[in-house]
Amino acid sequence: MKKVLFLFFCVSTLAFAQNDLNVMSYNVRLASVDDGDNSWEIRKERVARLIEYYEPDFLGMQEVQKVQLDFLLENLPQYRFIGLPREEGIHAEYSCIFYNAEKYKVLEEKTFWLSEIPDEMSKGWDAACHRIVTYGLFQDKKSKQKFWIVNTHLDHVGLKAREESAKILVQLAKELKAKKDIPFILTGDFNAEPNDTVITTLKEDLKEASSVSKTKPYGNSIHTWNAFQFYKIPDKQIDYIFFDKKTSIYVRKFNTINDFYDFKYPSDHLPILATFYLNYKKINNKPINTFYTI
Structure with a gap:
């Protein structure tokens, strides 16, 4: 009996883990500015290792420049x-989506401008x-x-731009759900x-x-905004993960995630990580994996 219960626990736990989807949002702070002791060259390895450790299935990043993109992909x-980059030039920023290519494939993708x-x-x-907004259909x-x-990054100055962008994102959610009624997740x-x-x-x-x-x-x-001020408690929540x-x-x-090194944060934003549970029975309208039947 004990062996049966142990087997049930192990197999049920495995099934539960397989139904998890880990989604991260992370503003990594651009590389083309002089941040002194917090410059990209000093902290880039820490950013890569943080992502490697938490193993997000999907990662919406902001302020990513080509040099940063290349380093992270290599590591x-x-x-x-x-x-796509939001403008031309070597310092152009991406609001890109990283995905674990060992587990997922891209079926459709697009980048458009918030204007x-x-x-x-x-x-x-x-x-x-x-x-810009970047989105993908993944399987x-x-x-x-x-x-x-x-994934997106709204303007830091224009209030009207942010408000109009929010309306566009709500409309995008409706359009994509109408096109294919599957889970919709927004990071930024x-x-x-x-x-x-x-x-x-x-939130409407x-x-x-x-x-x-x-x-x-x-x-x-x-709260996610730290401005590289390690000894000051972050007091602004400006990074979010939404879903329909x-x-x-x-x-x-x-x-x-408030991990740090040498009393410094890897970026001027703290990354956030949501673990979603996928109810395959409701999504696919068929029985849950037979792991549950022993």
Whole structure:
């Protein structure tokens, strides 16, 4: 009897783990600025090792420049990416999506601009910078389950640009769900705090991961902006992970990662990690894996 119970526990745990989807959002801070002791060359290995350790299935990154992209791809060989730079030039930034290519494949991808003319390289409304959205249709190679994964970085200056961008993201969620009714997950640096119109607009149609986690979010707080100030507690939540309300997935746990080295953070933002649980019975309308029947 003990052997049967032990086997049930082990196999059930394995099945539970296989139904987990780990999604991270991380603003890695661009490389083309003089950050002194926090320059990219000093901290780049730490960023790569952090990603390697937490093993996200999908990682929405912001402020990624080509030199950073190349380094991370070289040092994280299991990952590939989708996305285009938001403008021309060697210092152009990506809002790209890294994905574990050993587990997932890309079926569709697109990058567009957050502006009145989204299919052209353009600034929108009162934005200080070009801003983009990258999204992809991904498929799990084993289970065949599909996902919409979306990543963005909203403007840090233009309030109207952020508010209009939020409306576009809500509309995008509706359009993609209408096209293929599968889990929709949005990551990003939204440069907005929880009570701002940007976030309340998104929450009308999407759930925010940290606030609906089945277990209490782990980490010192849900605040993500640290400005490389290690001895000051972060006091702004501007990085988020959202997902559609009408879905069969839920957030099993949420982590604001405050790992550090030499009393320094790897970036001026703290990465966030949501572990989603996938209910395959509801998603695929067929019985859950027979791991559960012993």
